[in-house]
Amino acid sequence: MxxxxxxxxxxxxxxxxxxxxxxxxxxxxxxxxxxxxxAHTQVPSDSTALYIKNIYRNSYTEQKAYKWLTTLTKDxxxxxxxxxxxxxxxxWAKQVMDTCGFDKVWLQEVKVPHWxxxxxxxxxxxxxxxxxxxxxxxxxxxxxxxxxxxxxxQVIEVKSLEQLKSMPDDDVKGKIVFFNRPMDSGLMxxxxxYGGAGDQRGNGPVVAAEKGAVAAVVRSLCPRLDxxxxxxxxxxxxxxxxxxxxxxSTNDAxxxxxxxxxxxxxxxxxxxxxxxxxxxxxxxxxxxxxxxSPDTIILVGGHLDSWDIGExxxxxxxxxxxxxxxxxxLVQNGYKPRHTIRCVLFMNEENxxxxxxxxxxxxxxxxxxHLVAIETDAGGATPQAFGCTMGxxxxxxxxxxxxxxxxxxxxxxxxxxxxxxxxxxxxxxxxKTGLLIGLRPDSSRYFDYHHSANDVLENVHxxxxxxxxxxxxxxxxxxxxxxxxx
Amino acid sequence: MxxxxxxxxxxxxxxxxxxxxxxxxxxxxxxxxxxxxxAHTQVPSDSTALYIKNIYRNSYTEQKAYKWLTTLTKDxxxxxxxxxxxxxxxxWAKQVMDTCGFDKVWLQEVKVPHWxxxxxxxxxxxxxxxxxxxxxxxxxxxxxxxxxxxxxxQVIEVKSLEQLKSMPDDDVKGKIVFFNRPMDSGLMxxxxxYGGAGDQRGNGPVVAAEKGAVAAVVRSLCPRLDxxxxxxxxxxxxxxxxxxxxxxSTNDAxxxxxxxxxxxxxxxxxxxxxxxxxxxxxxxxxxxxxxxSPDTIILVGGHLDSWDIGExxxxxxxxxxxxxxxxxxLVQNGYKPRHTIRCVLFMNEENxxxxxxxxxxxxxxxxxxHLVAIETDAGGATPQAFGCTMGxxxxxxxxxxxxxxxxxxxxxxxxxxxxxxxxxxxxxxxxKTGLLIGLRPDSSRYFDYHHSANDVLENVHxxxxxxxxxxxxxxxxxxxxxxxxx
Numbered sequence: 001m002x003x004x005x006x007x008x009x010x011x012x013x014x015x016x017x018x019x020x021x022x023x024x025x026x027x028x029x030x031x032x033x034x035x036x037x038x039a040h041t042q043v044p045s046d047s048t049a050l051y052i053k054n055i056y057r058n059s060y061t062e063q064k065a066y067k068w069l070t071t072l073t074k075d076x077x078x079x080x081x082x083x084x085x086x087x088x089x090x091x092w093a094k095q096v097m098d099t100c101g102f103d104k105v106w107l108q109e110v111k112v113p114h115w116x117x118x119x120x121x122x123x124x125x126x127x128x129x130x131x132x133x134x135x136x137x138x139x140x141x142x143x144x145x146x147x148x149x150x151x152x153x154q155v156i157e158v159k160s161l162e163q164l165k166s167m168p169d170d171d172v173k174g175k176i177v178f179f180n181r182p183m184d185s186g187l188m189x190x191x192x193x194y195g196g197a198g199d200q201r202g203n204g205p206v207v208a209a210e211k212g213a214v215a216a217v218v219r220s221l222c223p224r225l226d227x228x229x230x231x232x233x234x235x236x237x238x239x240x241x242x243x244x245x246x247x248x249s250t251n252d253a254x255x256x257x258x259x260x261x262x263x264x265x266x267x268x269x270x271x272x273x274x275x276x277x278x279x280x281x282x283x284x285x286x287x288x289x290x291x292x293s294p295d296t297i298i299l300v301g302g303h304l305d306s307w308d309i310g311e312x313x314x315x316x317x318x319x320x321x322x323x324x325x326x327x328x329x330l331v332q333n334g335y336k337p338r339h340t341i342r343c344v345l346f347m348n349e350e351n352x353x354x355x356x357x358x359x360x361x362x363x364x365x366x367x368x369x370h371l372v373a374i375e376t377d378a379g380g381a382t383p384q385a386f387g388c389t390m391g392x393x394x395x396x397x398x399x400x401x402x403x404x405x406x407x408x409x410x411x412x413x414x415x416x417x418x419x420x421x422x423x424x425x426x427x428x429x430x431x432k433t434g435l436l437i438g439l440r441p442d443s444s445r446y447f448d449y450h451h452s453a454n455d456v457l458e459n460v461h462x463x464x465x466x467x468x469x470x471x472x473x474x475x476x477x478x479x480x481x482x483x484x485x486x
Numbered sequence: 487m488x489x490x491x492x493x494x495x496x497x498x499x500x501x502x503x504x505x506x507x508x509x510x511x512x513x514x515x516x517x518x519x520x521x522x523x524x525a526h527t528q529v530p531s532d533s534t535a536l537y538i539k540n541i542y543r544n545s546y547t548e549q550k551a552y553k554w555l556t557t558l559t560k561d562x563x564x565x566x567x568x569x570x571x572x573x574x575x576x577x578w579a580k581q582v583m584d585t586c587g588f589d590k591v592w593l594q595e596v597k598v599p600h601w602x603x604x605x606x607x608x609x610x611x612x613x614x615x616x617x618x619x620x621x622x623x624x625x626x627x628x629x630x631x632x633x634x635x636x637x638x639x640q641v642i643e644v645k646s647l648e649q650l651k652s653m654p655d656d657d658v659k660g661k662i663v664f665f666n667r668p669m670d671s672g673l674m675x676x677x678x679x680y681g682g683a684g685d686q687r688g689n690g691p692v693v694a695a696e697k698g699a700v701a702a703v704v705r706s707l708c709p710r711l712d713x714x715x716x717x718x719x720x721x722x723x724x725x726x727x728x729x730x731x732x733x734x735s736t737n738d739a740x741x742x743x744x745x746x747x748x749x750x751x752x753x754x755x756x757x758x759x760x761x762x763x764x765x766x767x768x769x770x771x772x773x774x775x776x777x778x779s780p781d782t783i784i785l786v787g788g789h790l791d792s793w794d795i796g797e798x799x800x801x802x803x804x805x806x807x808x809x810x811x812x813x814x815x816l817v818q819n820g821y822k823p824r825h826t827i828r829c830v831l832f833m834n835e836e837n838x839x840x841x842x843x844x845x846x847x848x849x850x851x852x853x854x855x856h857l858v859a860i861e862t863d864a865g866g867a868t869p870q871a872f873g874c875t876m877g878x879x880x881x882x883x884x885x886x887x888x889x890x891x892x893x894x895x896x897x898x899x900x901x902x903x904x905x906x907x908x909x910x911x912x913x914x915x916x917x918k919t920g921l922l923i924g925l926r927p928d929s930s931r932y933f934d935y936h937h938s939a940n941d942v943l944e945n946v947h948x949x950x951x952x953x954x955x956x957x958x959x960x961x962x963x964x965x966x967x968x969x970x971x972x
Contacts, residue, residue, distance in 0.1 A: 057672035186543035188899055188953060223949070382868070382928045384900045413674055414870045414900070414928075442868045442900075442928065444949040463709070463930040467674060 044409035059470035065321040066462040073311035080308035081348040082114025082279035097286040107282040112348040118272030127265040136249040139271040140234040150270035173212035205245035216245040219253035228452040284345040292338040299373040303349035310455035318380030325469040346425040360428035370433040375423025380465040381441040387421020391433040402485030530895035545956035551807040552948040559797035559943040566794035567834040568600025568765035583772040593768040598834040604758030613751040622735040625757040626720040636756035659698035676929040691731035702731040705739035714938040770831040778824040785859040789835035796941035804866030811955040832911040846914035856919040861909025866951040867927040873907020877919040888971030
């Protein structure tokens with residue numbers, strides 16, 4: 001015991017001497033020497049601290065991201081892939097970037113699916129006990145419609161895909177399947193809760209179709225009890241005929257479940273949604289050319305499309321305007337980046353991921369290496385971390401250890417770096433990227449709004465949104481200056 | 487350079503050996519040996535991590551704090567000191583605590599000031615340019631009223647107390663002084679912005695009175711431009727006659743400023759607020775007796791009074807119910823604390839601090855030592871840190887270094903320990919407390935609501951509120967188990 005204690009004392013002594021010396025020589029030291037020894041001690045220089053302080057100050061006072069979000073949500077509104085609003089959003093984003101002083105702004109062609117909701121949706125619950133009750137519902141994205149005449153059948157409730165799969169086909173055939181497992185309300189991270197319930201919306205309708213059901217009803221992926229239905233993509237089967245599927249609000253899921261527990265309940269569904277022909281759309285890209293390593297890219301992006309209700313304010317208007325502000329702010333600062341910094345507004349994240357795939361395909365074809373790809377698609381709340389997952393090499397932990405040395409500079413803003421994260425649009429870029437990184441905001445309120453009529457500007461707070469924009473700008477600056485280690 | 491690098495290598499080698507040995511012996515080591523060397527390496531045990539995970543899970547799923555807050559805000563409402571609602575809040579809190587299985591619940595007598603707003607307040611701006619325009623205004627707490635006939639005078643605008651002090655008395659005499667320095671919108675921490683503008687409300691009216699002004703108008707301490715006036719305490723002078731003072735909304739402050747810039751502007755103020763005789767009220771206290779050191783107390787508290795508008799939901803209903811839930815949750819877990827854990831709901835934080843002073847006076851008289859005193863009075867948003875300031879000894883940095891060893895357990899919840907913080911109600915306890923600690927939630931939205939009709943339950947999010955309750959409960963558990971170092 002005493003030996004260990006003495007070793008500690010000696011080691012600390014040596015560390016202190018070595019650190020003092022190295023710190024005094026820091027400007028002429030190759031940065032690699034600091035890794036991983038200084039991870040817990042390095043303090044950002046005064047000039048770095050001041051640079052970042054000003055990024056935050058200017059973001060808060062100018063509120064560029066919030067002003068852009070106001071236009072995107074209030075003048076353009078929701079913008080599902082293939083819609084006229086999505087086309088307007090492309091045009092708007094390019095026009096704005098054209099005025100920002102970037103070195104280059106361009107559109108990248110992407111063919112996107114064009115799903116339309118159709119007119120007046122109806123979901124009616126009918127039972128002896130309750131009579132006929134209209135439920136708050138929305139067709140799921142990609143779902144086929146019932147057509148004008150609708151579909152009516154007895155409804156059976158299940159809590160999981162496994163439960164449904166284990167049922168005899170005859171018990172399901174001709175019925176409507178109701179998936180009613182709530183999101184786990186006991187988790188701090190509501191994305192984890194979303195992940196734990198999401199298979200019902202994503203794959204439930206296909207499994208129900210395989211068992212012979214005529215339609216599917218899914219409890220909205222919302223952690224609260226309220227009256228807002230939440231839509232979102234459902235996968236389509238290539239082997240069985242896809243069935244109409246809808247989401248009902250959490251309050252109405254409770255109501256439907258109660259009715260089923262009291263006696264046989266039928267549901268009538270009328271939806272006229274349909275998948276039209278694909279449409280030519282675009283990713284919108286802007287960049288500032290690097291002065292030292294112009295062929296190495298630091299990418300930041302969000303997605304320009306949204307669902308076809310609400311205003312797509314958190315999902316992902318927030319990510320769009322934060323990404324734009326990051327480049328704007330660096331240009332405003334007169335910053336000359338070492339690497340090329342690129343803002344990519346992806347099209348069609350919600351129901352196809354065509355924009356992300358197209359961007360990656362081109363980047364791989366043209367051998368464009370991305371030092372990091374940062375995605376902001378988790379809402380406009382106060383950021384807590386940048387979450388990292390493996391890119392082209394398998395050194396994610398080493399990269400994080402190294403980056404922690406300079407991420408001290410974001411400690412005053414309660415933002416850290418950690419493992420886990422990334423994002424859907426950047427995932428295909430993995431072979432040409434050092435690290436895939438996702439901004440992680442506080443998730444407490446996100447799924448109250450997500451994919452619902454509630455995802456509007458009024459539920460985005462300017463200070464929180466700008467905290468995210470400033471964190472991203474600062475992070476890009478730090479990565480550009482310091483790299484990610486090797 | 488090479489020497490330093492070699493020293494680093496040797497030191498790290500020695501550290502690794504020493505740490506491995508110490509870690510394997512950790513159960514028989516006196517904890518003091520770990521300080522400060524392991525601050526960056528110790529990992530919470532699986533059982534600690536699980537214990538905390540369950541605290542969070544149970545807080546989120548049961549939402550006890552949020553349910554209590556619903557009663558406090560919707561059934562009782564706002565509760566300024568001395569009011570019937572404040573009396574009802576005392577009664578309610580005691581009744582609730584009586585059902586929670588605490589070892590002891592009692593009331594501590596406190597004489598509190600009883601300020602009343604009176605009827606229909608009027609603030610009217612009059613100028614040639616604008617005619618007569620009614621402004622959104624609230625009398626400041628403690629302020630004398632104008633009486634029914636009101637006061638009307640020309641208004642002069644100042645940006646600071648210093649500016650006012652430097653003006654010739656004749657320029658101020660008989661006028662109404664308008665303090666119009668906005669909160670600094672460039673800071674992440676809105677409490678710092680509040681602190682930077684707060685002297686106008688706190689001391690502005692007295693300075694204006696000293697210069698011969700007949701009334702004071704203060705720009706609301708709100709970072710946004712909106713129509714809600716925000717009240718709050720103003721200090722009273724014991725040497726000059728205090729003058730009526732009101733806060734106007736930020737939008738109306740802009741309007742008034744514009745009018746003044748265009749030409750002579752008068753303001754008419756009518757308020758009938760007044761200070762009545764002091765009233766007997768109470769701090770409400772509950773405790774769980776310690777099993778090892780019952781004479782050493784871990785205190786957690788918030789304040790039961792609020793301003794007389796809105797519902798006092800964030801300020802400080804949130805702190806009240808979080809403090810109650812912390813003890814409730816530990817009792818529910820069957821936890822037998824080492825130290826006595828005490829929840830104190832202070833009366834009269836807003837305009838007198840009589841409850842905090844009375845509690846400290848008794849504690850000092852009875853020689854009751856508090857290991858830590860934790861105050862939660864910064865709103866119900868997602869917590870980011872526990873901020874510590876010096877208590878009875880001067881070892882705050884050493885305490886923090888030590889506590890960081892076990893605060894690793896709160897890393898998954900994005901809560902850390904740092905210096906700075908504390909709270910108004912616990913400040914007088916300093917001579918009998920190891921560390922004064924304040925919960926620091928995300929401050930982005932707090933001052934949108936603070937002291938206004940906007941501080942209502944609807945602006946508190948249950949998940950965020952419960953994150954705070956769970957963080958406090960977990961922190962108390964960790965401090966009780968591990969102490970604060972010596």
